[in-house]
Amino acid sequence: MSALGTHATSQSQLTRQLQDSCSGHPQLTLVNEAPFSDMFEDAKGQTKFEGSALALLQGKAWVAFDNMFALARLPADLDSSSNSNGDEPVLIGQPAASSQYEELAVQAGSAGAALVQKCPVNFKLASANKGFEGAHVFKGKDGGRYLLGLCEGNFCSSGEKGRRPGNGRLVVTKFNGEAAGAGCAWDYVKTLNIPSDAYFEDYSDIAVSGNQVAIISQASSSLWLGSFDFDALAFAPGKGSVFDFPRTDKCNVKYCNVEGIAFLGAGRFLVVSDKASSSKQADRCQKHDQRISTFALPQ
Helix, strand or coil: CCCHHHHHHHHHHHHHHHHHHHHHHCEEEEEEEEEEHHHHCCCCCCCCCCEEEEEEEEEEEEEECCCCCEEEEECCCCCCCCCCCCCCCCCCCCCCCCCCCCCCCCCCCCCCCCCCCCCEEECCCCCCCCCCEEEEEEEEECCCCCEEEEEEHHHHHHHCCCCCCCCCCCEEEEEEECCCCCHHHHHHHHEEEECCCCCCCCCCCEEECEEEEEEEECCCCCCEEEEECCCCCEECCCCEEEEEEEECCCCEEEEEEEEEEEEECCCCEEEECCCCCCCCCCCHCCCCCCCEEEECCCC
């Protein structure tokens, strides 16, 4: 018995050593996942599900796709087998054309989706194809509504400069309170440097739970976990922690298209993935695209 126990411990240590050797960061643990293509009784003619953002409300996960206007609603617990009380996964709204949705927020009392306001963000981007890839709206200590906009590229830029790791930016704006169609806008407040230990090639989403902040990267296939002071509108002092999404046994990235994240609690996260490019990405990327996954922090 002692020989078997020693062997098991040795194997566990070897596995952890392999994980840490990939990048020096511990890896997240996959708990469960499901492809969107197998999820809906009525897929409304859709065969592509380019997951781009998600939000949680009352035990439900709402998912946005950048290739359609329809939203998905499904149980946040992917292990749930109950299809009663409207718990079955469903697409709400008509897919229509490409939405290019990159972020999603929901509020209690919403039975569906409706356009309430369409207000610009007063921040000039360096490139037309590299904008905010994630966002978080919150009430400030002055009672105003604030928006944290996560730039996709480093320095809020594109090209070679935008791929220079460790230079992420978070743009703080404040809603001016005007009614829709009467000059409503999110006015620029300041730009924050994301701590450089989030040494990522790009930034694909931000999630908030209390003062905890999670930022993920698609290109680096990693997650940064840190703290934010919402009164001071600044990242809390000290380093955060970086975790990689699971790698292959040869340390290759396989979750290549992580686009949206939400806190589930108890060290778990819900993550949605975009569609992989068959011409530009490896086959291993396509095996893990267009799905929703639950990941846990390593023990």
